[in-house]
Amino acid sequence: MSVLDRFRLDGKVALVTGGSRGLGRVIAEALASAGASVALTARNSEQVHSAALGVQESTGARSLGIVADVTQDAEIRSAVARVLDTFGRLDILVNNAGINIRGPIEELKESDWDQVLDTNLKGPWLCCRAVSEPMKRQKWGRVINMSSMLGEIALPGRSPYASSKGGLDLLTKTLALEWAADRINVNALCPGPFATELNLPLLNDPTVNAAMQAKIPLGRWGEPVEIGPAAVFLASEASSFVTGACLFVDGGYTVQ
Secondary structure (H helix, E strand, C coil): CCHHHCCCCCCCCEEEEECHHHHHHHHHHHHEEEEECCCCECCCCCHHHHHHHHHHHHHHCCCCEEECCCCCHHHHHHHHHHHHHCCCCCCEECCCCCCCCCCCCCCHHHCCCCHHHHHHHHHHHHHHHHHHHHHHHHEEEEEEEEEEEEHHHCCCCCCCCCHHHHHHHHHHHHHHHHHHHHHHEEEEEECEEEEHHHHHHHHHHHHHHHHHHHCCCCCCCCHHHHHHHHHHHHHCCCCCCCCCCCEEEEHHHHHC
């Protein structure tokens, strides 16, 4: 097997939560372009089915859209069963679904905390639990938890989000230990400032935008397409000896 062949995902099946837009959509297309069949989940039926069709048309790979809320165990288990029924296997899980509610702690509601932690931390925990049986049965799996540079460093006004991502990093490391004997590698992908819909409030504020770019050693926001290759690496045999790691794709932000 050549070096480049180790990045191929032919015959593999991936499930990407929150795959209808943003980095999830980009990652789904990247995995599909490397040869994987891809299932996407989202809460909006029209968006997820449109995204699945778009992935299939742009890559030629088989693609499936599934309506599911990652905070609901029954819906996640149903989505996993749908993937297994459709494709016959499940090899790669990308826990991408996430939200961010910003604000100083005294202005945030308890429901804001619950919503962010349920989506960003409980959701991946439920998804990992749901895929454990098929991945253990086949003695091969890749789990990519979409964390953030804010799982490593802090910014004001991000207490729910940063807490959720810090917890996700430790969930990643714990499951890497639990599943190592079953050849299931579990890693976190930690984006920095990317020009996505989630960051529109920052991108659209000239002062905040300029201040953020000034803190990035590479001097710019990340383009969504730049996350795809990192995801393919963690999903493939190229990362066969990598587990429990947090891979930062942040323009150098966290090394300062």
